[in-house]
Amino acid sequence: MASPATAPLPTVRAPSHYPQPAAAQPGVQPEPASPSPAQKVPVVADPGVTAPISIVSSRTGVKDTFAAFSIRNYRYFTMAHFVAVIALWMQRIAQDWIVLQLSGSVAAVGITVALQFAPTLFLGPWGGVLADRFSKRALLMIAQSTAGVLAIVMALLTLSGSLQVWHVYLVAFLLGLVTVVDQPARQVFVNELVGPRHLRNAISINSSIFQLGGMIGPAVAGVMLTAVGGGWAFAFNAVACAFTVTMLSVMRGADLVRSTPAPRSKGMLAEGARYLASKPTILFSTIMAGFVSVFGLSLPVLMAAFADHVFGSGASGYGLLNTLIAVGALAGALASTRRRELRLRSVVVCAGLYGVALLVAALMPSMWSFSTVMVLAGFASLMFLTGANQLVQISTNMQIRGRVMSLYVMVLIGGQALGGLLIGWLAEHFGPHLTLMISGGVPALAALVIGIVLARRGELMLKVSLRFWRPADVVRIVHR
Numbered sequence: 001m002a003s004p005a006t007a008p009l010p011t012v013r014a015p016s017h018y019p020q021p022a023a024a025q026p027g028v029q030p031e032p033a034s035p036s037p038a039q040k041v042p043v044v045a046d047p048g049v050t051a052p053i054s055i056v057s058s059r060t061g062v063k064d065t066f067a068a069f070s071i072r073n074y075r076y077f078t079m080a081h082f083v084a085v086i087a088l089w090m091q092r093i094a095q096d097w098i099v100l101q102l103s104g105s106v107a108a109v110g111i112t113v114a115l116q117f118a119p120t121l122f123l124g125p126w127g128g129v130l131a132d133r134f135s136k137r138a139l140l141m142i143a144q145s146t147a148g149v150l151a152i153v154m155a156l157l158t159l160s161g162s163l164q165v166w167h168v169y170l171v172a173f174l175l176g177l178v179t180v181v182d183q184p185a186r187q188v189f190v191n192e193l194v195g196p197r198h199l200r201n202a203i204s205i206n207s208s209i210f211q212l213g214g215m216i217g218p219a220v221a222g223v224m225l226t227a228v229g230g231g232w233a234f235a236f237n238a239v240a241c242a243f244t245v246t247m248l249s250v251m252r253g254a255d256l257v258r259s260t261p262a263p264r265s266k267g268m269l270a271e272g273a274r275y276l277a278s279k280p281t282i283l284f285s286t287i288m289a290g291f292v293s294v295f296g297l298s299l300p301v302l303m304a305a306f307a308d309h310v311f312g313s314g315a316s317g318y319g320l321l322n323t324l325i326a327v328g329a330l331a332g333a334l335a336s337t338r339r340r341e342l343r344l345r346s347v348v349v350c351a352g353l354y355g356v357a358l359l360v361a362a363l364m365p366s367m368w369s370f371s372t373v374m375v376l377a378g379f380a381s382l383m384f385l386t387g388a389n390q391l392v393q394i395s396t397n398m399q400i401r402g403r404v405m406s407l408y409v410m411v412l413i414g415g416q417a418l419g420g421l422l423i424g425w426l427a428e429h430f431g432p433h434l435t436l437m438i439s440g441g442v443p444a445l446a447a448l449v450i451g452i453v454l455a456r457r458g459e460l461m462l463k464v465s466l467r468f469w470r471p472a473d474v475v476r477i478v479h480r
Helices: 072-103 106-133 136-159 167-194 195-226 231-251 266-277 278-294 299-310 314-337 342-361 366-396 399-432 432-458
Strands: 011-013 040-042 054-056 339-341 460-464 475-479
Touching: 011 167, 011 432, 072 106, 072 167, 072 195, 072 231, 072 314, 106 136, 106 167, 106 266, 106 299, 106 399, 106 475, 136 167, 136 231, 167 195, 167 399, 167 460, 195 314, 195 366, 266 278, 266 399, 278 342, 278 366, 278 399, 278 432, 299 314, 299 399, 299 432, 314 366, 339 342, 339 366, 342 366, 366 399, 366 432, 399 432
Parallel strands: none
Antiparallel strands: 011 040, 054 339, 460 475
16 A cells, blocks of 8 residues: 555545535645545645644534534434433443452552453554445444454353453453454544534534433442443443344435545554654644553552542442533533634643642642532543544544554553552552542643644634633743
8 A cells, every 4th residue: 555645536426415515624624625426526725734734614603513513324223322421421430449358458449441442552554444445334333243252251250240340351452353344444433424514513412421321320320330230331331232233224225425445454553643643733743642642541449449448438429520621621521612713732732730739639639629619620632532533533534544543542542451450559559649649640741742833833822811711811822
């Protein structure tokens, strides 16, 4: 296959219901000009080296906040995604809490997290190759069916009283293998559902749905763990997987915006890596995501330690902490749907603010003050994660997007495998307070370094304003 600089442009078969935007933005794939369903339209994206891009959209009205819902297939996808996320959070909370109770060790919870994310760290790019070569919908149906079977196994073991820690380890690892296929296919499938016009909006909505589920799932799981035990959380996840497969099967194939599958060839993984490294917007977003992932996204491990060892609030407190973090994250995800201007430097600032929030939270003396700061941390984390995801997807040629997204997901999710072990070990040996300070301090320092690099490249400076009634203007990076 040709190198990224000479690769042939892919073609997309686009449905007629996608209108032409007012103007194409630098680094953004332009949309088809009122094509017929049978018309093939080239997706132009310069695969060569580009400077960090600024993506600016026209001012959006309230009605445009959920514009992607105008597409039938995306509504089906979102319904399934919402139910699945609630179930996923329920299973995650139940899984971590059961491991903590069976082993009495925070490090064991970290091992569980590491096993679940380790396959993505080592095999993630191959999931991207599959996403570029095969039907994304078919891959998702296979992945969700497998996840449903594993959830049934966990439910039966838990409800029968036979569950042991090694069972959880094994199932967590197998779920990690499912994630290798599921995540790249899911990321790229969103573009097939909504097309280039609504991609940014759809990514923000997906993040909002994930965080709304993150509010509901942990709260329900906390009540369920106290009332009937964790087995029913696994059973609910099995039902959610079946519902997802059903929604995927009833989508209209003719409405999907499909790209030409990438032909099988040697060097496909290397090509994706070269493409990522050649684009500063993608490269810096991925590097920043790596620091946040390893140090700042293993919060369930730390929240279990704070709930059980620091505040003594038990399973219900653990669920409450995760729910409050999700409240802030939901606010951040919804705010991202209204984001008019998307710049690499603003994404880096959000990552830095997230790190600072974690540092401040580590100093809070009570559960309520701690929870309040964690709401703010949740907001900053989703502003960063949503913005980084949008930049990576929009900046990538559609035919290679599966491989690029698999590398991004490998860093984001695989980093949590390392982070789960690291944070669990640190919490075990140095306590949750110091560990949380490290979790925030490292991403904050990384954001500062990357910010300095970008400032030197673009002759920028930091501007601080006291207009607290406009939070977006308090800290900004502007031209000198």
